[in-house]
Amino acid sequence: MGLAKIGMAYMVARWEEKSIASAARKRGADITLIHLSSFHAVIGDRELGGKLPGVVLQRSVSHYVAVSSSLVLESLGLRVVNRGQATAAANDKVWSLALLRAAGIPTPVTGVAFGSEAAGRLADEIGYPVVVKPTNGSWGRMVALADDWEDLRVILEHREYMPQPEMKVHLIQEYVRKPGRDIRVTVVGGRPVAAIYRYSSHWITNTARGGKAEPAPVEGELGELAVRAAEAVGLEIAGVDLFEDPERGYLVNEVNPVPEFKNTVAVTGVDVAAEIVDYLLELARR
């Protein structure tokens, strides 16, 4: 029997992509690196699909490239992890929150408005302070906190003047009074493999923005909720971000389809790359 074959589609080889490639080689697997900026394919080209590994991990840093390349690779007959449609749903915060709510998963109260006046009425309904977010994005970029209508009015005015059409979609969320930290649970193949608390004195608690991390318990309610959240959006591999609300308990804030895990590995010692590779190899054997 030859080496098990898997592929990894990516744009930039970050620490995570190098770890996955290295974990695959340690497992004796043959990993094909699909560097997407050098890749092209005709949609539905099964002949090309036959030359590529049957199972491909999606690791594109660009959300748009991740969705398009997953869909193209799937059209070649390949099994892509995560699937293109799940990645598209996860990248869109309205889409993913709708799926989470439909599955009965607790989330922060979130609404959408398409004009400034309507956004003002939505914020009144939710109650200040509110958080204004882009529908697509990560690292907490372009996320703004409004304590009152005056704050919100200025934020909306800036957004209305931005040329990107998505800036006309105002995603407004309650401000959850979390205890100076949030939680990132990494889910692989329906299992919560690691969890960290992300502390910060700033209200945006993202380790990519300098927050401090500590291990969190992955067993029990926290892990189970993260797995349900990933499944609700159709993700096999996910970074699930949760808040702790003093009254309501865990709230799922978002699900990330191409999660970074450098800080998770540094803090928990869990070999996330090996967990991912084992899951891909399991799929490749099916």
Add this chain to the structure above:
Amino acid sequence: MPTLKCPVCGGPVEVPDDAMPGELIDHDCGVTLEVVKRDDGSIELRPFEGVGEDWGE
């Protein structure tokens, strides 16, 4: 560790032995370089053009 030439300043760039296509190297001249694989399997460096959107955490 192979040494390649920076396409911007012409200075030497140490490329790790395990470098992958798509890997980024910050060069002393201030440019971020991307490792790219040529059709013949050898590697070259080019200025990183950036992804222009978010990075996923």
